[in-house]
Amino acid sequence: MADAILDLDSVLVRFGGLVAVSEVSFSVARGSVTGLVGPNGAGKTTLFNAISGLVPVTGGSITLKTTRGAADLTRVGAWRRAGLGIGRTFQDSRLVAGLPVLDQLATGAFAGPSRFLGAVLRGRGFLADEKRLVDRAYEVLAQLKIEHQAAVNVDLLSAPERRLVDLGRALMSRPELLLLDEISAGMPVEDKEMVADRVLDYVHSAGATVIFVEHDMGFVRRVADRTVVLAEGEILADGDPEEVLRRPDVLAAYIGPGAEGALR
Numbered sequence: 001m002a003d004a005i006l007d008l009d010s011v012l013v014r015f016g017g018l019v020a021v022s023e024v025s026f027s028v029a030r031g032s033v034t035g036l037v038g039p040n041g042a043g044k045t046t047l048f049n050a051i052s053g054l055v056p057v058t059g060g061s062i063t064l065k066t067t068r069g070a071a072d073l074t075r076v077g078a079w080r081r082a083g084l085g086i087g088r089t090f091q092d093s094r095l096v097a098g099l100p101v102l103d104q105l106a107t108g109a110f111a112g113p114s115r116f117l118g119a120v121l122r123g124r125g126f127l128a129d130e131k132r133l134v135d136r137a138y139e140v141l142a143q144l145k146i147e148h149q150a151a152v153n154v155d156l157l158s159a160p161e162r163r164l165v166d167l168g169r170a171l172m173s174r175p176e177l178l179l180l181d182e183i184s185a186g187m188p189v190e191d192k193e194m195v196a197d198r199v200l201d202y203v204h205s206a207g208a209t210v211i212f213v214e215h216d217m218g219f220v221r222r223v224a225d226r227t228v229v230l231a232e233g234e235i236l237a238d239g240d241p242e243e244v245l246r247r248p249d250v251l252a253a254y255i256g257p258g259a260e261g262a263l264r
């Protein structure tokens with residue numbers, strides 16, 4: 001693909017005898033929004049973990065090409081990947097209980113221990129770093145339309161607001177590639193739509209590329225311009241969301257309690 005930000009080439013992830021991701025290859029175009037779907041256990045989160053460096057790959061390569069440089073991520077530690085332009089959210093919220101929203105973003109912004117130590121060792125330079133962090137946090141909160149909640153204790157926020165704070169943390173480093181893991185899980189449909197629209201606003205204003213894992217097909221249809229279906233660690237389908245989600249083999253892969261409803 002000519003303008004790919006990410007190239008996965010035969011990515012293999014094994015956990016002992018279990019093949020979680022089985023020689024998966026696909027490229028992601030810069031500026032695109034890709035929904036990664038598939039039944040439970042298909043390997044979606046494992047693929048995200050392989051891209052963001054939280055699990056080692058057993059084989060294959062993952063090439064990232066951002067304006068900050070190009071690298072085979074399988075040779076780059078997790079901490080350095082944020083610096084290369086990757087941001088992500090997790091299925092389980094990573095917010096720190098009791099801290100206000102602004103602090104959640106500022107603590108999420110440290111790309112790694114070396115950056116933090118560097119700031120400490122530079123002494124007074126830390127104050128300048130801190131001001132930059134706070135300015136950036138306000139900018140992100142404004143983009144997500146939650147700047148009025150900057151001083152609010154995160155424990156007092158609603159579930160969708162907390163998800164936006166998770167998203168805000170991921171945006172602090174101005175990621176060019178954003179990985180969102182079930183960001184709308186467990187929300188009523190109107191909240192899902194609100195979160196979907198905030199994600200799209202960000203994508204359009206920042207020109208970012210997004211890959212998101214999602215079980216709600218309404219969310220996928222609203223947000224994705226491409227859908228990749230994983231099943232048992234392999235790509236089952238890849239293409240236009242409407243076409244892919246109508247395919248009989250994709251429907252069959254989802255057969256299970258409640259799954260037919262999710263695809264409607």
Ligand SMILES: Nc1ncnc2c1ncn2[C@@H]1O[C@H](COP(=O)(O)OP(=O)(O)OP(=O)(O)O)[C@@H](O)[C@H]1O
Pocket residue numbers: 015018019020038039040041042043044045046047
């Ligand atoms: N750290 C691990 N150690 C061993 N097995 C794992 C580990 N992480 C995931 N697996 C296994 O790998 C397979 C893929 O899991 P993964 O969580 O990637 O699926 P998923 O598509 O994200 O599922 P879900 O939609 O339920 O989140 C599953 O069989 C899972 O049990």
